[in-house]
Amino acid sequence: MNDTVLSEEVFLPSKGLIYPKELEVPKSIVVCPFKTKDLMGLFSNSESSINTLIKNCIVGDLKINIKDLHIEDRTALFTRIRAITLGSYYNTKRECPTCHKTFEVSWDLNNIECEYLDIDEYPIPITLPASQNNISFGFVMPNEYEEIKDLIEKRKKQFPDKEFDEEEEFSFYYTACTIKRIDNIIPSLESRLEFLLELPPEDFSYLRFLINSINFGMNNRKYVTCPHCKAETISVLAITEQFFRNTYEIPAGIRVHKGILGCAPTKNV
Numbered sequence: 001m002n003d004t005v006l007s008e009e010v011f012l013p014s015k016g017l018i019y020p021k022e023l024e025v026p027k028s029i030v031v032c033p034f035k036t037k038d039l040m041g042l043f044s045n046s047e048s049s050i051n052t053l054i055k056n057c058i059v060g061d062l063k064i065n066i067k068d069l070h071i072e073d074r075t076a077l078f079t080r081i082r083a084i085t086l087g088s089y090y091n092t093k094r095e096c097p098t099c100h101k102t103f104e105v106s107w108d109l110n111n112i113e114c115e116y117l118d119i120d121e122y123p124i125p126i127t128l129p130a131s132q133n134n135i136s137f138g139f140v141m142p143n144e145y146e147e148i149k150d151l152i153e154k155r156k157k158q159f160p161d162k163e164f165d166e167e168e169e170f171s172f173y174y175t176a177c178t179i180k181r182i183d184n185i186i187p188s189l190e191s192r193l194e195f196l197l198e199l200p201p202e203d204f205s206y207l208r209f210l211i212n213s214i215n216f217g218m219n220n221r222k223y224v225t226c227p228h229c230k231a232e233t234i235s236v237l238a239i240t241e242q243f244f245r246n247t248y249e250i251p252a253g254i255r256v257h258k259g260i261l262g263c264a265p266t267k268n269v
């Protein structure tokens with residue numbers, strides 16, 4: 001491989017601004033390519049094995065655990081680790097929603113747009129427009145995702161007969177998690193949820209607006225045109241196990257061909 005690099009400095013989309021100061025998360029992290037041994041366990045598709053792979057590729061020490069990095073920072077890191085290990089071109093398959101035929105979508109990992117966070121203070125102090133409550137707004141971190149999942153499971157068990165729209169419930173909990181401080185106190189997820197449910201709907205809409213407006217990270221989607229029916233559709237760059245595998249051509253001179261399993265009667269010996 002000609003374009004292999006030994007290491008590379010990756011600028012985090014969060015610029016390290018969203019982590020507690022004592023964790024000293026830098027604005028950029030140096031990574032190196034992964035080796036075959038780092039692939040072990042990766043194809044079980046578990047998140048912890050992807051985190052281990054990233055950890056093995058980080059040059060120098062980090063105080064923060066990889067699993068505690070915001071998902072957009074982690075995605076940026078493993079996109080670059082993939083690019084410097086297997087090359088920047090990555091092909092995915094997309095099924096056309098109109099004609100249902102499959103086609104290939106190419107990504108150049110050296111040219112992915114990224115939104116970088118630009119803030120003066122974190123968590124971000126805001127005043128809710130209707131209630132005039134002063135709160136601090138922030139991003140949902142991996143440990144909070146886990147808390148949301150646990151709380152949803154707990155509620156499901158608590159109210160087994162209740163109609164349960166998991167997606168809607170998730171969206172409320174997610175929004176509650178963006179409330180980092182109420183009157184300068186750090187509340188539990190449950191009290192944030194109680195606070196949110198009592199807010200005027202305008203305040204809830206405002207929080208949803210902030211979530212959708214200040215999302216940082218790589219732009220992992222693009223418009224593509226189906227080569228079969230010319231319909232336009234959106235393709236998403238998903239980080240799956242495939243992301244860590246290359247596609248190859250069989251070397252010249254090697255072939256296999258289909259046939260019926262061969263046998264022929266012989267004279268008695």
Ligand SMILES: [Zn+2]
Nearest residue numbers: 096099226229
């Ligand atoms: Zn099509």
